[in-house]
Amino acid sequence: MSVLYHHPLSAGSRFVRLVMAEYGETAELIEIVPWERDDELLTLNPAGSVPILVDETDGPIVGAGVIGEYLAETRGSRVGEDTLMPTGAAERAEVRRLVSWFLGKLDDEVVGYLLTEKVFKRHAPSANGGGSPDAAAIRAARGNIRYHLRYIGYLVARRDCLAGRVVSFADLAAAAELSCADYLGEVPWEEDPTAKEWYARIKSRPSFRPILADAVRGSPPVTHYADLDF
């Protein structure tokens, strides 16, 4: 059986779990401790980050976007070649642009700050980066998430899903990121009803259920987190 090294609040890991569930694929989940130096992890991925999928035949496949492409190439055909990833080159480029936007930019500008300041700093020993949250970083994240939410609303209003008319990797990437912010009660849903309606749709997919059951000890989710009607 394949193994997925992950953290429940790593948005990239959530993206991979969603893709695997959509493709009807399972893996043993091994949870890492984000602030510990782990030599086994560094051997699998010199960047020391998750997600890492250790495929039972191909070995370690590293990084959320890379694992998505790998799963599309090796498992996508089980459920129809163009599930989650279209077949046309221009459409594929648009999916990839948005995956990179969400797993890169949204993560850098919003979700990374929130997790570091509100979760990791709280649980890590001070020698490993623990300490008081930086209010300025949280404020920056709260400002930035508003324009990401508007961009999602803008795309959905024109396309129905983020990269086109059907659900793709782009929707799973955006929803994986937002679900981490939502776990912390940090998504101002009332500001964009179109984005909220889209998230309710993605959140209702069976692939999302395990994500909604995630919990980090000492940092429980806000009450509406798992509600499909939030």
Place this chain on the structure above:
Amino acid sequence: MSVLYHHPLSAGSRFVRLVMAEYGETAELIEIVPWERDDELLTLNPAGSVPILVDETDGPIVGAGVIGEYLAETRGSRVGEDTLMPTGAAERAEVRRLVSWFLGKLDDEVVGYLLTEKVFKRHAPSANGGGSPDAAAIRAARGNIRYHLRYIGYLVARRDCLAGRVVSFADLAAAAELSCADYLGEVPWEEDPTAKEWYARIKSRPSFRPILADAVRGSPPVTHYADLDF
């Protein structure tokens, strides 16, 4: 004819120019000013960054990694399906991991700092981020480049090229990044003869010639920059 929006010292843009040259593809080059807000650019790419390839039939394709995949899918067959991108899923994942490592991590930890501090701050008006270089950022870049160079040496010693036995996107991504640092005289080649020998090989490819002719007004390259025997 397709159009490529780029900057001569944008490593991602250099990567795309290398891929296009390897595939025998040409595009009109339009140089952007990195510190100016450009509404035309923002329409093509909401992230406001280059490279952007405006393909003559498919329109804007955004981001270095995304353009690479797009070119492999649409132009790769001209020169043999597996040129620069292998056909096996695991091998493709390794190429993608390294492209992401170099265009992401090496750029964030080294090349981005060097260009911002040594070039852009010097030429930009103060209202757009111009000013004195930050010595701490340059010092960080100089520390970080050493372990990137060692990692390149490590991979080349085991594989001959970065992702395997033949030149792939991984080599072009790493060489595009290093070429920007080298333009500024910031690669300590003497520290890793294996990495240096690999760079000399990549630098000798015909696709590299236009990169070696690049010049930014007011910030000329160091003298050895274009030497194939450096």
